[in-house]
Amino acid sequence: MDEIVKQAMARWPNVPNCYGWLALDRRGQWRMRNEFAQQHGLSGDPIRHDALVGFIERNYVQDARGGWFFQNGPQRVFVSLAYAPWIVRLHEGRLTTTTQRPFALEACHADEHGNVVLAGKVEGLSGDAARTQAALLHDHDLDAFSSACTWHGEACGAVLGVFHHAGRDIDIEPIVEDEVPKRFGFVRMPEPEAEPG
Known part of the structure; x- marks a missing residue:
């Protein structure tokens, strides 16, 4: 996990988790899912920014319940998986x-x-x-x-x-x-x- 992420977690410990906004599709593509995509069961827009993709992948972990998430600073952004993590x-x-x-x-x-x-x-x-x-x-x-x-x-x-x-x-x-x-x-x-x- 990136050091800057660890520092943000210590500084702001009670940031609410985020659900439904980030997905991993069947081809390993990260996707942003806005409210319209979530409501209509759409896959969302592919994330093409290499630095952002790298940041997500370096900070991609699993919680005790089996949910995979991206630790985005102090916030856990849980990932909707099309098939597997x-x-x-x-x-x-x-x-x-x-x-x-x-x-x-x-x-x-x-x-x-x-x-x-x-x-x-x-x-x-x-x-x-x-x-x-x-x-x-x-x-x-x-x-x-x-x-x-x-x-x-x-x-x-x-x-x-x-x-x-x-x-x-x-x-x-x-x-x-x-x-x-x-x-x-x-x-x-x-x-x-x-x-x-």
């Missing part, structure tokens, strides 16, 4: 997040819609976030992924095929999309905590 690219046999962090693969899944969900550790995270994370494989890399796999045809079973990656054979296991957040401990659409009552 990380989007991973497969390039020349290497897996990296769209935030350019190496991704150490531990397991591989495919959901009922053909999405490839990778489980592993994202380099550079600390605390609870250093545990195994779920990442969606970027859809532009599905051909490269498929070329690196041996599939078991149309068979339904515990293993759909094998992903040959970095000298290892990793089983491709089925998963249901709705199970992904529960299994990997994150919240797609964080909401304010309920007032005690």
Whole structure:
């Protein structure tokens, strides 16, 4: 986390959290969602300012409830996730997040819609976030992924095929999309905590 962010948090400790205004889409693009976008279920405008994107990515962390947020000075800006908190690219046999962090693969899944969900550790995270994370494989890399796999045809079973990656054979296991957040401990659409009552 940036030092200037830590200083702002100490200076203004009780700034309200922000929900619904920042999203991470299925291709790893950060998006600003104004009230109109939120009310109409739109994805919002892509953030194209490199310095702002870098600031968001350096200060992107998870809270104890599983919500991912961007610590914007003293304010937590919670992120609406289109699928997972990380989007991973497969390039020349290497897996990296769209935030350019190496991704150490531990397991591989495919959901009922053909999405490839990778489980592993994202380099550079600390605390609870250093545990195994779920990442969606970027859809532009599905051909490269498929070329690196041996599939078991149309068979339904515990293993759909094998992903040959970095000298290892990793089983491709089925998963249901709705199970992904529960299994990997994150919240797609964080909401304010309920007032005690």
